[in-house]
Amino acid sequence: MPARRLMPAVWLWSAPEAAAALRSRDLATILRQYRRLNGLSQERLAALLGYDKTYVSMIENRKRTITDLAGRRHFADVLGLPMHVLGVTSNDDADFLAMVQFGDSTIRLAEIARQAGRAVDAVNELWPLVARLEARAAEGRAERDTLTLLAHGRAALGVSLGTVLPEERLSAAARWTGKALVIAEKLGDTSFLAHALRMHGNELRKANHVGAAVARLSRAVSVSNDREGQGAAYALLARAAGELADADLFDQAIAGYRALLDVGGAHGMLFNPFTFREIQLRGLISTGRAVEAMGIMQADQLTTAPVAPQWYAIERVTAGQVLRAAQQRDGAEEALCSAVRAAETHRLPHQIQRAIRAAADGGLADMGGEGRAALRRLNDLLPPASSSEI
Incomplete structure (x- = not known):
């Protein structure tokens, strides 16, 4: 029976053991960990790769070494591994330079995919970029442009993972947005700092660290230097306050959100009338005001998609x-x-x-x-x- 290929990026970034195996750059270790996390026998992995089971067993037991680049490229391509992990490319080659050159476009396209409801595709677009940049940083060779791109990639990857993972595994998403915030604190870019605070705060909330989320989101409100960014921060803060059942903080945040919306020209996933209504209703329910929420839902029918x-x-x-x-x-x-x-x-x-x-x-x-x-x-x-x- 042919082996079913899983989404490689979800495997790579939701399990710390997978990341440790990749860091080893040892094919035997990587294959064993891949099989364990994906529940595959050697026979099924061999079918996935198009090899005999004995051949895979010899590799895992280090009785056979794959030295040719074509063979290693085949393993990387079929299993969805970053090419550099198996020594197919180096950090100084044209492949890396091209990845950095088009990195911003990769992140933007991944964000478009996520916002269009294709978050798994977004993860799979982002992980090769983030993996290469992480390797560069780990070797102490991260220039400012590389670090900036890495920070944006980490944030986008965390948010996308926060969409596709179930609640019990959302800490993985918060970990990546937190790593983005570490770099954002040092870049001197206020707009990106506010963005990183919003994204990390929201993933902390989803991972049930609501108090920490409120702290990050309150700071995001104060440092945001544009109306849409501040509106998004108020939206996420209102949601976190509702989950804490803090009626006063929720009312303050939702009022700030409404005031910015009333200026007009609202746009963005978090800064629009549809999202405002949903966050307001959820917060009212969470703070014990179900009657008020029902009144709003009956009086304010949805008019926007x-x-x-x-x-x-x-x-x-x-x-x-x-x-x-x-x-x-x-x-x-x-x-x-x-x-x-x-x-x-x-x-x-x-x-x-x-x-x-x-x-x-x-x-x-x-x-x-x-x-x-x-x-x-x-x-x-x-x-x-x-x-x-x-």
């Missing part, structure tokens, strides 16, 4: 929570069903987990079962969770 496909799933979960609190079971179940379908389509396990909790709180057993089935299907696309993930 979500700015990205994933926001439809996010809003439908929130609508289900509001309807559940208002004892409108049928409406709540319909909204949550729509959310689960959209979340599975766009590979958003975190939103399915939100829907499952909302269904459980509302006693919607059938809906919860549908959500768990969808979550299992998505989890089957990821490698097993590592016991040493942070």
